[in-house]
Amino acid sequence: MFTGKISFISKLGLGAALAMAALSTYAAPPTTVVVAFPPGGPADTLARVVAKQLESSLGSSVIVENKPGGNGAIAANFVKRAAPDGHTLFLSSAGAISINPTLYPHLTYNPEKDFAPISTLVSTPEVLVVPATSKVKSVKEFLDLAKSKKEGVTLSSSGIGSMPHMAISLLRIATKANILHVPYKGAAPAIRDTVAGQVGGFFGDISGLLPFIQDHKLTAIGIADSKRSPKLPDVPTFDELGFKNVYASNWYGIFAPAGTPKQTIDALNKAMQVAMASEDARKYAETSGVEASVISPDAFAKLIQQDTKKWGALIKAEHITVNE
Template sequence: MLKRHFLIAAMSLALGAGAMAQTKTTRIVVSFPPGGPVDFVARVLAEQLGKELGHTVIVENKAGANGALGALEVARSTPDGSSLWITSVGAAAINPVLYDKLTYDMTRDFVPVSLVVNNVELLVVHPNNPANTAAEFVANAKTAKQPISMASSGIGSIPHLAIEQLTDATGIKVTHIPYRGAAPAITDVMGGQVDGFFGDVPGLISHVRSGKLKPLGLASARRHPALPGVKTLAEQGLPGVDTNNWYALFAPAKTPPAVVEQLNQAVRRALKTPALHDKLLNIGAEPAPSTPEELATLLKQDTDKWGKLIRAKNIKAE
């Protein structure tokens, strides 16, 4: 019996390898415009992933409809390993709860391939803000005559949900100002029009290094290797604010398990190469390869976690 199971497994792997061998090009579809952090991660990954797979890997941008256009592009593709979807936690775990009607279903339309990077949220303020830590920021907010203003990259975004976690954890009053994306929110924080902002480390680290933004604390369970001097909010006596805007790869449903495994192994090898690892870490994205099963578990956990908060706060999509 064991011998029979071994032979079936070997045949499955061989068929999967054959399918991938026939794939001349693999494309990674990004649900965001060129130039953003997800696009950057996809492009630096594609170069090394192509070397691991032995064929060309390209990146295509299909922005729009809060990630739905990119999702549908891959969901409708041939399930042979030639099309992959790289997405942030928002389109994968938050949209299914935030929107009453969604044109894709993560369980029905996709299979997990691998987690790619972790991106925790960093609380930043204008350099002239009197607070030097998140604890001081909260203390000042509690004594302010008016609610402080905090920007986000949109209703239901990870930065918005981090604000909601902060208000629950501390009881401070906040006026939430949603923007259409992180870039205009960051611009207004640097201009002094908004008091604070939670954002992905990759989108903020260059501004922190240049002194245009002051980092106050990390909304994560541990410190960030690219910002070792910045304490977590929990370290500052502010537990309960814990975010991770991870990016991950998914393939169309019905992609053969052997093909998924081959892709997974290639991604894991790519992320462990020193050049790619260091390049990602330098921009604040922590390489975090996983098994497909680990990604599936994370997707479920975060869908439940953020769904509970969205329902409790009665957050509705724009």
């Protein structure tokens, strides 16, 4: 019963036959997902959930590599130089793509020219929280306090030009309140000092704040979205409270280097759809309060254009600058 196989080897040569067998089982090159945030945070967790699911779709290992810094610029510059073969991907929030182009006059990458959008993965509203020990328990009380204090109130963010910073600016414009922005180098130290009562409050992604809210270390008082969060059903939107245009919803999405073939982008988009429909991704979205949102590459490109215009106008109106 081995006649056919022996005949095949004798004709081809044993060495060549073994080489072909090796090639048939040779794994595809690994795919690296470069994350613009440090390990342990919501974006890193999302990346690892997606990476695990992608391994089945892509038929190869998927590695998560963290390159935080520069509001996403370090990771962006690394990915833009990668080969456009679909094996190096960039997981970023709106900051590096839609905010940085206006914020940094000498940005070392061009989001429109250097990257090919694949899809959003999740969206997450910005939530205003105050220390659990604070006497403030509502947006009205927060604004009343701002009016009563000559120096106003402080609100921290994860950094200049971050989505929380955008939310603070929108709130200040809508309410005319005396709010002093206190930027930190990342969400973790800002949350830590807010819990300790060193600042009056903090604006941040719901995914990073939910554990502190559930542990009663922070109190959520307002959501910068068009609808309430199922995880925080008792917390009103600013629109409900009569403050219009306080919409600051962050997204996390996947990109490839510019020049990646369209068929590769389309295949990766389908892989993202499968990944975000998985049970692990569903549990991640449910527990972290984010909303899974996979869209087409064209729809993602349009969203980026809209956000770039919106946040660019706000940055210019507020004269927001950074030291480069």
